[in-house]
Amino acid sequence: MAEMILREAVAKALREALEDERVFMMGEDIGAYGGAYAVTRGFLDEYGAERIMDTPISESVIVGAGVGSALAGLKPIVELMTINFSLVAIDQIVNHAAKLSYMSDGQFSVPLVIRTVTGGGGQLAATHSQSFENWYASVPGLKVAVPATPYDALGLFRTAMKDDNPILFAEHSLLYGLRGDVPDDWYEIPFGEADIKREGDDITIVAYSRMTHIALEAAAMLEAKGRYAEVVDLRTLRPWDKQTVLQSVRKTNRIVVVEETWRTGGFGGEIASTIQEEAFDDLDGPVARVGGIDVPAPYNGALEAATIPSAQRVIKAIADTYGI
Amino acid sequence: MAEMILREAVAKALREALEDERVFMMGEDIGAYGGAYAVTRGFLDEYGAERIMDTPISESVIVGAGVGSALAGLKPIVELMTINFSLVAIDQIVNHAAKLSYMSDGQFSVPLVIRTVTGGGGQLAATHSQSFENWYASVPGLKVAVPATPYDALGLFRTAMKDDNPILFAEHSLLYGLRGDVPDDWYEIPFGEADIKREGDDITIVAYSRMTHIALEAAAMLEAKGRYAEVVDLRTLRPWDKQTVLQSVRKTNRIVVVEETWRTGGFGGEIASTIQEEAFDDLDGPVARVGGIDVPAPYNGALEAATIPSAQRVIKAIADTYGI
Amino acid sequence: MESTLDKQQMTEFYKKMLLIRRFEEACGRLYMQGKVRGFLHLYIGEEAIAVGAISALQPDDYVIGHYRDHGHALAKGMDPKVAMAELCGKSTGSSGGKGGSMHLFDSARNFMGGHAIVGGQMPIAAGLALASKYKKEDRVTICFFGDGAVNQGEFHETLNLASVWKLPILFLLENNLYGMGTHVDRSRAGGRHIYETASAYDIPGVQIDGMDVLGVNECVSEAVKSIRKGKGPHFVEAMCYRYRGHSMADPTMYRERNEAEELGIKDPIDSLKNFMVQFNVASEEEFIEIDSAVGAQISDAVQFAEDSPAPEMDAMYTNVYA
């Protein structure tokens, strides 16, 4: 059992992947610069420029070249420096990567992993602090992973590398320094399998990516009040693990969904409405949602912090909805 | 009171808008070709090439040039041939048009109307049959209109032209031929005001764009069963009219949300979860959702039809959820 | 029209061009009968480009293009039966009726589609070429695209990447003067000499007569040879003319009915035939035979498509994921 930070877990996953000759990496400044978030530092020397390819600032062709080389039998890992910049490549992701298996009726598949960095909290302001995982999670043909711990990042990435479909793998910028245990023995984490990060009987808190830690914080605060929250980390959004959430809520009869992206139109709406559809009679009250405030991210630190869900806001939502 | 088809209502709205010299139009084949959906046929001769500008096939710069000319005090109307192609311009819409008022703290505004064509049903297959209004409706700084009738299209467009914010105006390709009454006297329809297209006490059917007509069809079928559905057409998704939907559901105690885009991650989740949050105790059962099947659009007509919500599927969802 | 080609090759070119022409004419008829639906873009008038260029390739080589794809698919060897069945939305179609006219694919023949987002195939083409280079294969990729696609950002990003990475790819621009109803002179800086743009990416570019199948074949053969030698991307602008409207829905109000004559456009199929007859490469009789053979092939394809069963409703759910 080794302890490492999430950045190291991802780097470990990438090195494992690169043992397969069909795997190569493409992206902006992943080589000579070492990666905007230093995930691939040293990779260029280790694997050479044929396999660690620095690209021009051309996201569409970065993703498209990934799609093409995947069609041709390779297993590319492309990096989009942040999910904000994925918008200039989203046509290649949604109209091409996600469609080719279906439109060719299975003649082709697109085994492509798109790594990107998501989330706010770094005072990077409105254009650089967004989370669009929910959009990608609405697209048939794509899969979306949103790990919250080093353990999950490694296990999910191993699975991603064995999958023949286009996958968006979103790493939260504020989690790269997060420490966690990672077994020495091989393990994998299937997509669509949520993880109960903490057990409890009083309320279910559903979260993903960095919000999992906000949920755990809230759970700790609840415990002080003598209430026990069950924290369910979805780990992947497409597919997402409905059953585990349903099981939990059937036990707790209370549920709040927490996510970082704008509350309006977020994936929380999908989860909340699905839960009330399938567990209506188990609920003591409505499914509550806590999401990002519906404004562009402000630069000022205090203002930005106020736009992102906090443990306090989770506690308040629970109190307002269930009176506990 | 004149009768006209939706195409004519939009053309009328555009001609009214063009009376203002600050208004001009840009888009692919809106001039010499007359518009891919013939909405602007004749405009080039009427208004000249300075105001009806055919563009290269360069969606990013089409939208961006709209943003820039709006910043400079004009009131551009840009056309994206279909919402599928908006994906190559989405960065300009989301990271620029929607952000500049906030990031400049009100020094600038972006009075830009982006017209586009949405929806499936034309056997155009996976890349050409999508509806992304829900994505745009999740973005602070944008407004989104989704008219279902000639009357609404004209009234909403008049409002859009008076608004100083970037607006996505999504016209459904299958509705251009739809006939409807349009008053000769001036009227406007504010954004965020839903329209009760049919009154009823037994169940509320919430819909927008073309699905409003599927909802009305379902309501007619229900009437045959002696049940009376209230059909609420949202008309705009951002802002969307929560109050009208809540009022209706407090009366009917039953509700189903119908939309054309993929059910998973659609705007229906936002509506459904909001309603159960605010009217939980008024509900006889969970808020039901009927959406597009979670697959890319197939070309074959029978297959495609099966992916799009039908009155039958709405009836079934109501029966399954409420037993009526 | 000079050429070192022998009779057999010329006859092949003629057969393939005629096959495409008749195929497209049949599509038009089926569309009128409501048996082909959605958007239908015919390749009529441009046959010399697909046939001349793709004939210069090996079966291993990749071909990718846009939605006006029937000609490229057939030239790469796709069975007309399977293509026609796809256009009719039948289970026997290349995509089981799920892709349609704009989205033909043939993995067995390395025909990589059939892409309907203008410019969208270009980044993918770079990826195909990148894979060949990465695997040290000597495959070449030909990426077909139109004059309208030149103005998409992806054109630019792809040419730059292909040049910087010296990818084994041929960019084949079909300049038929129009993107829908917009003439290149109104959409592109220097609309009639787009090939010069290639030099901005340090890519050798030439402009050729896209209505001359022998000329296209010669030029592309040269380019492909150079690409296989590892010289990196080449760019060919084939000037041509789209006889029909952009799609079946296009009334072509934006151009004069007699524009083709004005421009002195010569039909690529007639031209080759006249050349072959004039130089006694083949006799009228032989052409009559070919014509009827091709005609039979097309009616078989139509018959096959019409007789084929529609897909099962469950097909809706298959292959969303691999």
Next chain:
Amino acid sequence: MESTLDKQQMTEFYKKMLLIRRFEEACGRLYMQGKVRGFLHLYIGEEAIAVGAISALQPDDYVIGHYRDHGHALAKGMDPKVAMAELCGKSTGSSGGKGGSMHLFDSARNFMGGHAIVGGQMPIAAGLALASKYKKEDRVTICFFGDGAVNQGEFHETLNLASVWKLPILFLLENNLYGMGTHVDRSRAGGRHIYETASAYDIPGVQIDGMDVLGVNECVSEAVKSIRKGKGPHFVEAMCYRYRGHSMADPTMYRERNEAEELGIKDPIDSLKNFMVQFNVASEEEFIEIDSAVGAQISDAVQFAEDSPAPEMDAMYTNVYA
């Protein structure tokens, strides 16, 4: 270094360049103290471009650029106090602390931002120029961008549209040889002569020494004159060097510490000073005065920023919509 400029103009250039230099140095210090947060991209070494180019404009003219925007904002006349307050996230900042370093705006001075998506400002710049043309004003727009932005699709789409529509815009490329850690030779076909790309769009392009403020001013003045005459877009590639890392977070492991010397880079501010002294345009004493005046201006700006109140929490909700 030849020039017909008089003492007053040269002194102005010197003052402005020094103001930017000292401003940036102060930003660096405040960042180290945690008072400026987020991404901070310094313009140190590139001052001659913003100052030389923007000095050729009228107040009405538009300037738009990317996230490395302090220099452009100050050169266009933005108050250093207001700019520094913005960087410190204060209510007195140009955007009330909501935009930050990458998103400076000054509507009163027609400084249109401050855009942090690489290439994203270019289509908007075309729109500004389009508006001027539509309104028949004789305003010019200067669009600043980096060598890395050249590889974005939007660069291509924008240059083409500007050319086809003959828009009154100057594309000013700041080629500092690097996009983050990637050298132009690795990212761009013909990385050292990007200006030649302009000809692919029928846009006149030139390459100049971006470290020479007088040369920049002369060249841009000429281009702007031609643009005002209705000659359409011009393209200027200013070769320069980014002294610091891409941002404060960049350890610059990808280049040699002494690269600047190797390249014989001359500091733009020192060069002008030496020139003015050598030709007796100004005396050492005068420079000492200027330096202390600028120093005072900057410490006032820092003081102002530090003393200014943080925004009210409600500011979070304002101006999402107009």
